[in-house]
Amino acid sequence: MAATQVIRSEWTKIRSVASTLWTLSLAAVVTIALGMLISALSASQFDEMNAGDRSTFDPTFISFAGMSLGQLAMIVFGVLVVSNEYSTGMIRVSLAAVPQRGAFLFGKISVAAGLALVVGLVTSFVAFFLGQAMLGEHKASIGDTGVLRAVIGGGLYMTLIAVFSMGVAAILRSPMLSLGILMPFFFLISNILGNVDATKKIGRYLPDQAGSKIMQVVPSTGDDAPYGPWGGLAIMAIWVAAALLGGYVTLKRRDA
DSSP states (O other): OOHHHHHHHHHHHHHHOHHHHHHHHHHHHHHHHHHHHHHHHHHHHGGGSOHHHHHTOOHHHHTTTTHHHHHHHHHHHHHHHHHHHHHHTTHHHHHHHOOOHHHHHHHHHHHHHHHHHHHHHHHHHHHHHHHHHHHGGGOOOTTSTTHHHHHHHHHHHHHHHHHHHHHHHHHHOOHHHHHHHHHHIIIIIHHHHHHSGGGHHHHTTSHHHHHGGGGOSSOOTTOOOSSOHHHHHHHHHHHHHHHHHHHHHHHHHSOO
16 A cells, blocks of 8 residues: 555544544643643732742743643543554554555554644644733743744644654553553653652653753753753654654564
8 A cells, every 4th residue: 555545544544533633632722721821820920929930930831831731632642543443453454454564653653743743833832822911911922032942842742742652552552551651651750750859860861851841941940951952852752763663663573
């Protein structure tokens, strides 16, 4: 089957499964709504902040506060895109139609990643502009130094989270097992490693912590990471590439 036919087939699969589209919609709504709420709260409390907090006040990053929950839906989307076929047994039919397993996986990942990128970028820009509206006089402008990079980076971050989840799902081939590992990894283990003094140097190289630096314009207090915004995103991309490689090797060596 030609590459264009594989991509068209994968697009049809994703579009026909309501749960995958709903998770993308949820990612956008949660990210935007929570970002607006926290931006409004930050604006109301700005006058009560001390000089240190005001010096590190990052209006751009605050508008992305909802990203921490929005990425949950992106993880679910990435897992469902890949593992749905294993849980339903349709993977056998798919591989019979596309025997070249590399082409099959590439087609699936490219279509899902493209969709995640569109949703991620739209979500990031909307979250930024609505968040800044909530911040009022404390807002940042899209033309300020580093802001456009941070906004585009927010969309890239959401996309990479989804693609990383796809790679993990391709390795584990089970939606429950994949979510059972990814959820604690991002929402428990990463936070613990990143906030405990003894493990901070390890935590800063985890995909979410390294990647989120792309969304920061004002460095936070005590930020001594040896990489910048694009360096952090590159570290995240390495994690994603490793997950995809693992998924490809697993698909290549195991039976459907």
